[in-house]
Amino acid sequence: MPAPLKVALLGCGVVGTQVARRLVEHADELASRVGTRVDLVGIAVRDVAVPREDVTGTPLADLLTADAEALVDGADVVVELMGGIEPARTLILRAIQGGASVVTANKALLAQDGPALYAAADAAGVDLYFEAAVAGAIPIVRPVRESLAGDQVQRVLGIVNGTTNYVLDRMTTEGLELDQAVKEAQSLGYAEADPSADVDGYDAAAKAAILASLAFHTRVSLDDVSREGIGAVTADDVAWAQRTGHVIKLLAIAERNTSGGVTGIQVRVHPALVPADHPLAGVHGAFNAVFVEAEAAGELMFYGRGAGGAPTSSAVLGDLVSVARHRVLGGRGPVESSYAALPVLPADAARTKFQVRLDVADRPGVLAQVAARLADQDVSIEAVRQTAARVVEDDGADVAVARLLITTHAAPESALTATVAALTQLDAVRDVVSVLRVEGA
Amino acid sequence: MPAPLKVALLGCGVVGTQVARRLVEHADELASRVGTRVDLVGIAVRDVAVPREDVTGTPLADLLTADAEALVDGADVVVELMGGIEPARTLILRAIQGGASVVTANKALLAQDGPALYAAADAAGVDLYFEAAVAGAIPIVRPVRESLAGDQVQRVLGIVNGTTNYVLDRMTTEGLELDQAVKEAQSLGYAEADPSADVDGYDAAAKAAILASLAFHTRVSLDDVSREGIGAVTADDVAWAQRTGHVIKLLAIAERNTSGGVTGIQVRVHPALVPADHPLAGVHGAFNAVFVEAEAAGELMFYGRGAGGAPTSSAVLGDLVSVARHRVLGGRGPVESSYAALPVLPADAARTKFQVRLDVADRPGVLAQVAARLADQDVSIEAVRQTAARVVEDDGADVAVARLLITTHAAPESALTATVAALTQLDAVRDVVSVLRVEGA
Structure with missing residues (x-):
C-alpha cells in the first residue's frame, strides 16, 4: 500500500468536528x-484552549494546533472548513502553491474569489473540490459538472437555503407570519440571531453564483446575481398562493436566455x-433541492x-476520497x-409569469382600465380572479373594494415593472398588494 | 490540442442514434x-441496409458498419448500446483487452457478469463506466460511488422502472385496473408488447443488483435479488392504500441488515x-427516483x-466525457x-411493516382469534381498522362479513409468512385479500 496521505483540517466547528471524527472512526x-491510509495530522484552530464539545478530552484534542501555516505546509490534502474570506483564502492558496489538494465548503469565498483559486489549483496541478459549498450533503457539483458534461443545461432552480425553506414551509402549513416563523427557526437553531444572511437571500445568492458557473461553463460572481429575499412575503401571500394551487419558495435561478438578440444567462434569487x-x-422543512432542466436529460432533481454537521461532513469526505x-x-x-463565457444578462432580461394582486375600486370599468395598462406593456393576461372585499380606511370608514388576482403569461421583468408603476398611477387602484413571480409552471 | 479520440458506437437504436447525433452536433x-476532439469513427449494426429513422440519408449513415470487431479494434473509446448478453460481452472484453475505455448502458449484462468485466477493465487499466445502466438520465452511479465514498449507505429505495411506475400511477389517479393501465402504457410506447420484463420486476431487479453492489461495496448479482412484480396489485389495493394515506410503488430495495447475528445486505424488488x-x-408517470439513506448525509433523493433516447444519451455522453x-x-x-463483501441475506431476513387485509366472519371473537395468530409469531399490531361489508357467495347467497385492515409494526418476512398461513387455517377467515409491505414509514 502506498504511503499514507497526511490530511490537515482547518477549522473545528460543527462540520470540522464531524469530519475529524469520521476520519478517525472510519x-x-x-x-x-x-487505496492507502488517510491520516488526520492536525486541526488548525484560533485558540487551542477553548473547550470544544466532542473534541476536548478525546484523542482529537491532541491534534489541535494554532499554527495553521505549519500544518498546511506538511499536508497532502487540506480541508478548509473555517468559512469566511480570510485567513481561509491565504491558507488555501498556500496549500495549493505547496502542492496539496484542497477540499473546501466555503461558498462565500468561492462566490467571491473562485476563479483565482481555480486558476491557482490548475497551475499547480492539484485538485480543488467543493461539493459541500452548495446544498450541503446533496451531490450536485459532481453531477452538474461530470454527469451532465455531455449535455446542455437550460435552467437550474434551487431551494438552496434551508432556513428560508423552513420559514416558508411553516408559513404554509401553520399560517404563521414571517416574523413568527423566523423566531421559531431561531429557537430550533435553524436561523441565526441575525437572520439577514438567510432571509435577505445572500446565502442563496452565493450558491446561485457557484451553481450558475458550473452549469453554464461561465464565470459568475456574487455581483452578477440579482437578489430579493423573503422579507416582504406575508401570511396573506402564502394563503393566496395555496388558493391558486401554488406554494411560495425562495429560489436560486440560473437560466439560459436570449434578450435583445444576445444569448446569455440570467442568475437571480427571489421568492x-x-x-x-x-x-x-x-x-419541506430545512431540506434543499436543486432542479435541473437539461436539453437531453430533461428534468432532474437532487x-x-x-x-448540518453530519450531512455536510458526508460531502466533504466524498471529496476527500x-x-x-x-x-x-x-x-x-x-x-x-x-469556455462558454456567456454574458450575464441584466435582471430585467428575465421572462417569467407573474401573479399580481390589486385592491381596486368596486365599480364598473376598472378591470378594463387595469387590463389596458397591461396591454400597453405587451403583458398578456392568462387569468383574472375578482372577489369582493371590504377594507377599513385610515379614517375608520368601511368601504367595499374589488380584489383582483391577475396571472400573466411570461413577460419580461422590465415590462412588469413598468406595468406596476402604471397601475399605481390609476385612481381606481387603491393598492398593489403583491407582485410575485411564478416559476416551474 | 492532443490527437482526437476515436469513438466506436455499438448499436444504433433509439439511444445510439441520439448519442451519435449529439456527438456530431455538439x-x-x-x-x-x-480537451481534444472526440470523433465518432463508426456505428456497428447487424444489418447496414435496414432503414433507420434519423440516420438513413444523413451523414451518420456513412458511419454504419457490420464489422463490429474491426471497429472496436481501432477505437480509443467504445460505447456499447446493443443491449443483451452477446455479442455485447465479447465485444466489450475485446475493447478492454485492446486498451479502449468502455461506456455501456447494458444493465442485464452488468447484473449478470459485472465482476468479470470490472476485473478485466481493472487489469487493462481502462475505464468501464455505466451511468446509463441504472435510472437512465439520473446521475446515480457517480453520486453513490464518488460523492458518498466517505459515508456509509444504510438503505437504497428506488423507483427504477418507469413502465410500472406509470401503470401504478394511472391506477392511483384514474382508478384503472392493472390490465387497463398496462394497455394504456403499451399504446403510449411505455410498455413492450410482452410487458413481463417490467411488470414482473426483472428489469428493476437487474438495476437493484447494480445499485446494491455500488452502495454496499459488495458483489450482488441478479440471483441475489428476491423479486415480486406488480401482477397481483388490484385497483382495490390501490384504493385502500389511498384511504390509509399511502401510494403503491414498485420499489427496488437494498439495505444493510442484521439477521441471526450476521450483518449483511438484503436486496429485493416488490410493490x-x-x-x-x-x-x-x-x-409520477414514467419518472424514476432513487432515495438513499446514508449514515452522515441522511436522506437524499435523485x-x-x-x-428514453435523449435522457439516456445524456448519461452516456457524461460518461464518455x-x-x-x-x-x-x-x-x-x-x-x-x-472490499466490504457483505453476505447477502435471504429474503425472509427482511423486516418490514405490513398491511394485511382480511375478510372474516362478522361475529364476536373473530378479531381476538386473528390477533392471537399474529401474537403467536411475535408480530405486533400497530393498528386495526374494521368495516362491515356484504359479499356474494358462489351460490348467490349475500352474506355479511367484517373486513379487517391490520397494520403491523416491523416484523421479519418469515414471521409474516407464517402468520398468513395460520390465518388462512382459521374457520372465521374467509379470505386473505392482500398482504402488502410498507416502506419509507
Missing part, C-alpha cells in the same frame, strides 16, 4: 476506498410561486439536507470550465 | 470539455405501500427520466469496490 473503510405538483413544492484517490492513482478531477 | 462543446408524504410518493478526459489528462475513474 479509517479502515476510507483506506479501502482510497416565487411554484405549482403544488412541481417536485420542488414537495421539499434532494437532501443542505446543512476523490482527491486522495487522485494522489494515489494519478489523474485529476475536472478543472474550472469557463 | 462536437465543439464536447472538445472544450474533454410496497409508501406514505403519501414521502418524497418517493411524488414521483429524480429524473429513467428511460469522463473517460475521454482520463485518456487526455491521465488518471482513471473508480474501479469496482467490493
Whole structure:
C-alpha cells in the first residue's frame, strides 16, 4: 500500500468536528476506498484552549494546533472548513502553491474569489473540490459538472437555503407570519440571531453564483446575481398562493436566455410561486433541492439536507476520497470550465409569469382600465380572479373594494415593472398588494 | 490540442442514434470539455441496409458498419448500446483487452457478469463506466460511488422502472385496473408488447443488483435479488392504500441488515405501500427516483427520466466525457469496490411493516382469534381498522362479513409468512385479500 496521505483540517466547528471524527472512526473503510491510509495530522484552530464539545478530552484534542501555516505546509490534502474570506483564502492558496489538494465548503469565498483559486489549483496541478459549498450533503457539483458534461443545461432552480425553506414551509402549513416563523427557526437553531444572511437571500445568492458557473461553463460572481429575499412575503401571500394551487419558495435561478438578440444567462434569487405538483413544492422543512432542466436529460432533481454537521461532513469526505484517490492513482478531477463565457444578462432580461394582486375600486370599468395598462406593456393576461372585499380606511370608514388576482403569461421583468408603476398611477387602484413571480409552471 | 479520440458506437437504436447525433452536433462543446476532439469513427449494426429513422440519408449513415470487431479494434473509446448478453460481452472484453475505455448502458449484462468485466477493465487499466445502466438520465452511479465514498449507505429505495411506475400511477389517479393501465402504457410506447420484463420486476431487479453492489461495496448479482412484480396489485389495493394515506410503488430495495447475528445486505424488488408524504410518493408517470439513506448525509433523493433516447444519451455522453478526459489528462475513474463483501441475506431476513387485509366472519371473537395468530409469531399490531361489508357467495347467497385492515409494526418476512398461513387455517377467515409491505414509514 502506498504511503499514507497526511490530511490537515482547518477549522473545528460543527462540520470540522464531524469530519475529524469520521476520519478517525472510519479509517479502515476510507483506506479501502482510497487505496492507502488517510491520516488526520492536525486541526488548525484560533485558540487551542477553548473547550470544544466532542473534541476536548478525546484523542482529537491532541491534534489541535494554532499554527495553521505549519500544518498546511506538511499536508497532502487540506480541508478548509473555517468559512469566511480570510485567513481561509491565504491558507488555501498556500496549500495549493505547496502542492496539496484542497477540499473546501466555503461558498462565500468561492462566490467571491473562485476563479483565482481555480486558476491557482490548475497551475499547480492539484485538485480543488467543493461539493459541500452548495446544498450541503446533496451531490450536485459532481453531477452538474461530470454527469451532465455531455449535455446542455437550460435552467437550474434551487431551494438552496434551508432556513428560508423552513420559514416558508411553516408559513404554509401553520399560517404563521414571517416574523413568527423566523423566531421559531431561531429557537430550533435553524436561523441565526441575525437572520439577514438567510432571509435577505445572500446565502442563496452565493450558491446561485457557484451553481450558475458550473452549469453554464461561465464565470459568475456574487455581483452578477440579482437578489430579493423573503422579507416582504406575508401570511396573506402564502394563503393566496395555496388558493391558486401554488406554494411560495425562495429560489436560486440560473437560466439560459436570449434578450435583445444576445444569448446569455440570467442568475437571480427571489421568492416565487411554484405549482403544488412541481417536485420542488414537495421539499419541506430545512431540506434543499436543486432542479435541473437539461436539453437531453430533461428534468432532474437532487434532494437532501443542505446543512448540518453530519450531512455536510458526508460531502466533504466524498471529496476527500476523490482527491486522495487522485494522489494515489494519478489523474485529476475536472478543472474550472469557463469556455462558454456567456454574458450575464441584466435582471430585467428575465421572462417569467407573474401573479399580481390589486385592491381596486368596486365599480364598473376598472378591470378594463387595469387590463389596458397591461396591454400597453405587451403583458398578456392568462387569468383574472375578482372577489369582493371590504377594507377599513385610515379614517375608520368601511368601504367595499374589488380584489383582483391577475396571472400573466411570461413577460419580461422590465415590462412588469413598468406595468406596476402604471397601475399605481390609476385612481381606481387603491393598492398593489403583491407582485410575485411564478416559476416551474 | 492532443490527437482526437476515436469513438466506436455499438448499436444504433433509439439511444445510439441520439448519442451519435449529439456527438456530431455538439462536437465543439464536447472538445472544450474533454480537451481534444472526440470523433465518432463508426456505428456497428447487424444489418447496414435496414432503414433507420434519423440516420438513413444523413451523414451518420456513412458511419454504419457490420464489422463490429474491426471497429472496436481501432477505437480509443467504445460505447456499447446493443443491449443483451452477446455479442455485447465479447465485444466489450475485446475493447478492454485492446486498451479502449468502455461506456455501456447494458444493465442485464452488468447484473449478470459485472465482476468479470470490472476485473478485466481493472487489469487493462481502462475505464468501464455505466451511468446509463441504472435510472437512465439520473446521475446515480457517480453520486453513490464518488460523492458518498466517505459515508456509509444504510438503505437504497428506488423507483427504477418507469413502465410500472406509470401503470401504478394511472391506477392511483384514474382508478384503472392493472390490465387497463398496462394497455394504456403499451399504446403510449411505455410498455413492450410482452410487458413481463417490467411488470414482473426483472428489469428493476437487474438495476437493484447494480445499485446494491455500488452502495454496499459488495458483489450482488441478479440471483441475489428476491423479486415480486406488480401482477397481483388490484385497483382495490390501490384504493385502500389511498384511504390509509399511502401510494403503491414498485420499489427496488437494498439495505444493510442484521439477521441471526450476521450483518449483511438484503436486496429485493416488490410493490410496497409508501406514505403519501414521502418524497418517493411524488414521483409520477414514467419518472424514476432513487432515495438513499446514508449514515452522515441522511436522506437524499435523485429524480429524473429513467428511460428514453435523449435522457439516456445524456448519461452516456457524461460518461464518455469522463473517460475521454482520463485518456487526455491521465488518471482513471473508480474501479469496482467490493472490499466490504457483505453476505447477502435471504429474503425472509427482511423486516418490514405490513398491511394485511382480511375478510372474516362478522361475529364476536373473530378479531381476538386473528390477533392471537399474529401474537403467536411475535408480530405486533400497530393498528386495526374494521368495516362491515356484504359479499356474494358462489351460490348467490349475500352474506355479511367484517373486513379487517391490520397494520403491523416491523416484523421479519418469515414471521409474516407464517402468520398468513395460520390465518388462512382459521374457520372465521374467509379470505386473505392482500398482504402488502410498507416502506419509507
